[in-house]
Amino acid sequence: MHETDLHLEPNEASDLCRVFGAEVLSRHGWDRAFVTVLDEATAEDALALLVHAAGAPLDEGWAARRVLADAGPNTGKTEDAEACASRDGYVYLVGSQFGKKRGPLAAKRSWIARVREESLVDGEPADLEVVRLRFGLHRAINDALADVELLPVGALGQQAYVDASIAIGRQKAKRWDGTIHPTDHPVNIEAAEFRANGRLLLGLRYPVSADGHPLLVELDNVDELFDDPNAVPRCGNVWVLGDAGSVEAPAGLRGLDTRGGDHFDAVIGDLDASGKSATVLADHPEGALAASEHVRFELPTDTAGGVVSTKVIHHFGDIRRVEGVAVDHDGHAHYVIDEEGHVALRNLVFD
Numbered sequence: 001m002h003e004t005d006l007h008l009e010p011n012e013a014s015d016l017c018r019v020f021g022a023e024v025l026s027r028h029g030w031d032r033a034f035v036t037v038l039d040e041a042t043a044e045d046a047l048a049l050l051v052h053a054a055g056a057p058l059d060e061g062w063a064a065r066r067v068l069a070d071a072g073p074n075t076g077k078t079e080d081a082e083a084c085a086s087r088d089g090y091v092y093l094v095g096s097q098f099g100k101k102r103g104p105l106a107a108k109r110s111w112i113a114r115v116r117e118e119s120l121v122d123g124e125p126a127d128l129e130v131v132r133l134r135f136g137l138h139r140a141i142n143d144a145l146a147d148v149e150l151l152p153v154g155a156l157g158q159q160a161y162v163d164a165s166i167a168i169g170r171q172k173a174k175r176w177d178g179t180i181h182p183t184d185h186p187v188n189i190e191a192a193e194f195r196a197n198g199r200l201l202l203g204l205r206y207p208v209s210a211d212g213h214p215l216l217v218e219l220d221n222v223d224e225l226f227d228d229p230n231a232v233p234r235c236g237n238v239w240v241l242g243d244a245g246s247v248e249a250p251a252g253l254r255g256l257d258t259r260g261g262d263h264f265d266a267v268i269g270d271l272d273a274s275g276k277s278a279t280v281l282a283d284h285p286e287g288a289l290a291a292s293e294h295v296r297f298e299l300p301t302d303t304a305g306g307v308v309s310t311k312v313i314h315h316f317g318d319i320r321r322v323e324g325v326a327v328d329h330d331g332h333a334h335y336v337i338d339e340e341g342h343v344a345l346r347n348l349v350f351d
Contacts, residue, residue: 004345005343006050006064006344008064008343013038014038014190014324015037015084015190015192016034016335018033020121028051029053030054031053031055033049033050033051034051035067036084037084040079042071042075042077042078042079043071043074043081043093043095043111044128045069047066049065050062059347068126069128072127072130078113078132079109080095080098082094082095083189083190085193085194086194090117091115092114094112095108096190097133097141098189099161101272102160103164107176110133112222134179135180138180138187139179140233141187143235149209149210150208150210151208151212152210153185153186156283157279157280160279162180162184165180166180187206187207188252190253191267191324195218195262196301199222199236200218201256201299203266204252205253206271209240212247213246214244214266215252216239218235218239219233219234219235236305237305240308241266241297242308249289250271250286250287251269251271252269254266254267254269255335255336257324263297264297265295266296266325267294267295269320269322270289272287272288292319294333296313297309313333314348324336
């Protein structure tokens with residue numbers, strides 16, 4: 001694989017999605033362009049554009065651009081962008097819905113946003129529409145997972161994420177008080193991509209199934225959330241990657257991509273980074289063991305969720321912090337990776 005240092009600050013990039021059609025790419029002298037998000041920043045500071053000079057070898061000609069955005073009244077009220085996906089001229093960003101390593105859950109991480117693709121290159125700050133969900137997506141995902149046997153939360157996670165968050169909502173009379181239930185699982189979204197039917201497929205790093213398999217949940221009404229200020233998230237189908245991860249080494253989703261239809265590429269990996277005092281790993285040390293892999297799967301159109309099988313495309317060996325995947329028009333896979341002290345883009349040519 002070829003590697004390019006992206007020289008982005010802060011050094012915490014997540015997910016990857018393709019942007020722009022052939023006309024826009026040609027106008028700027030590019031043949032590939034991707035968006036990534038920087039998860040240690042507010043939503044308006046999280047956007048970065050990765051572009052490749054037309055005709056240059058894949059190991060040369062890359063440039064990274066920060067994209068300025070204006071979130072209007074929501075400026076400074078969000079954090080922890082973890083996923084991105086593009087559809088119909090928009091790029092959508094999704095907050096993790098999670099919390100810090102030791103909790104509690106954070107309302108600032110409960111949001112979804114969108115920006116017009118064309119505004120990423122027009123030279124002006126892009127207008128970023130932000131919907132603050134106040135744990136509405138946490139609620140919808142937990143309701144959708146009600147019939148799925150999940151890896152137990154664990155005593156520390158229950159206290160740090162669930163009980164502590166409920167107490168804060170009650171004590172401070174938060175608008176979201178009552179949205180988090182004592183039986184909930186904390187939700188950590190790290191991947192997103194659109195299905196052919198327009199539903200947004202959310203890849204969960206945590207929770208996973210009781211057998212350690214990655215989970216995907218469909219958000220049914222993503223555009224309604226922007227069109228109607230009173231809309232609440234609705235989640236439906238739940239999918240399980242039934243041959244990825246295990247009880248001994250549970251695996252979650254890290255990145256998602258589709259080249260059309262319901263065929264998907266995904267990166268799977270550990271449940272949290274080791275050595276950072278993560279509460280999830282304190283409860284489940286085995287959650288640090290899963291290796292990063294690029295897998296491929298297809299979702300059936302005539303089934304309301306269930307178990308699907310995967311095909312392993314690439315195993316990353318000792319490389320663990322693979323945060324996103326996008327496969328270009330020539331079939332080359334591109335991965336964004338958090339390395340120590342920098343963010344890298346790696347390109348893989350495969351048949």
